[in-house]
Amino acid sequence: MGDLTGENSGIVIPPKQGAQMAIDEYNATNPKVKITLKPYDTQGKPEQATGLAQQAIKNDKIAGLIGPAFSGESQSVGPVLEEGKIPSISPSATNVTLAEKGWKYWHRGLADDSVQGAGVAEFIAGALKAKKAFVIHDNQDYSKGLADVVTQTLKGKGVNVQNDIVDTKGTDYSSTVNKVKPFAPDAVFFGGYYAQGGRLLKQLREGGVTAKFLSGDGSLDGGLIKGAGASNAKDTFISCPCLIDPTGKANAASKKFADAYKAKFNADPAIYSAEGYDVAQVFVAAVKAGKTSTEDINEFLKTVDIPGVTKQMKFGENGEVTATDVYIYQAEGDKLPLLGNSKDATVG
Structure with a gap:
């Protein structure tokens, strides 16, 4: 969920593609439970995001949400996700106050502002x-x-x-x-x-x-x-607080990811590409562990501790990722x- 066609879509399409790559890799293993990634284009508008979140929960019966991408729309959508008991992980929203709401289903995959x-x-x-x-x-x-x-x-x-x-x-x-x-x-x-x-x-x-x-x-x-x-x-x-590292300057995993991303999308990784991938991998790990209901996935997020391309994917009690680079x-x-x-x- 995020601005996929608006003025700032250039910082939302990359994490969407990173997430798609992670889910495609998982589905290619022919698992018993496959995952469908459905995009919701907010155009960066909080009021549009709220309606889409309600649609996603009531009509599409989503089990988890990657996003919202921006902080303003995250502020608006958070209460809707809480009421619907939908676990979410944003790969890009960084406003400090998001972690201060007491939300139980909200998480983010990078350090805050x-x-x-x-x-x-x-x-x-x-x-x-x-x-x-x-x-x-x-x-x-x-x-x-x-x-x-x-x-x-x-x-x-x-x-x-x-x-x-x-x-x-x-x-x-x-x-x-x-x-x-x-x-x-x-x-x-x-x-x-x-x-x-x-x-x-x-x-x-x-x-x-x-x-x-x-x-x-x-x-x-x-x-x-x-x-x-x-x-x-x-x-x-x-x-x-994100890593774009196609040459592997920071770590070997980022080079491997960048090569696979370019092969799939014919483009170098951009902002939040790898964070989108890592966040999706957390949801993949939940499904691999047999957690498919929203409540079970959310419980899994409390204990997840897996290596990602950008960082160790582990969350504190407030939903914040523990890495701070x-x-x-x-x-x-x-x-x-x-x-x-x-x-x-x-x-x-």
Whole structure:
């Protein structure tokens, strides 16, 4: 469940494909119980997601949900899934408050924005040695939450920070550019998604802002560079609690996954491809263990502890995955290759 045809579908189609790959691999073994993956296209709209969730439960009788992809739609769909007793694992929603609802059927397969925000702020203050930073967000659940953590962490490290909010539906960011330029920051961080981030970066560069540009996982897509222009994307860094590692820089499993993914989809893995795969593998493991009812699958998720491509798949009592790695990606031409773990990534 997620935005499969909307403006930010580029960060939802990859995990959908990763999940499809895991389920296809399982079904190819000709098991007694096969799994069907049914897509629900929310177009990133929380109100649309709610209706689709109700349909999925009442009409389609789903046994589990991969998603919702975004934090805003997760906030809306969570209560529906709780009432329907449907176990869910999001491969991409990172807002901190999702784990604070007391939901019993909700899980996510990557670290939240408190972890990501702290990780990228450490990188800004440490590897980039920034003394002044300008933090911008578009006031959506995900964007604001991530930007707030970045701001707080940077201030705690003695970095001088200024902030601004942009309209999520806006396309002219001149008022923000006019605030950023006289401040002359060493780094600009944007909390939001790649379509808007690309436009913002383009206008910052055209307005004479030369600071290093950073954003979170919502911007980890080639659409950011396309929107900004490759020359404008120089000195751009994107953080993500996700692993895109086609060369096997982080581990051998990610190289094996990347090769299989490319063979199946004729494309390199992208943001959340591997997380979608890992999350689906958790549901596969449940079915392999004979857990096919929603209640039995949810009980299985409390004890699951299996190696994934991106991390060990194990959940805490609040549904949070226990692994906490954050990775940094650096723009090179029209690509965003892995630079390294935020804890030790260095810039030449």
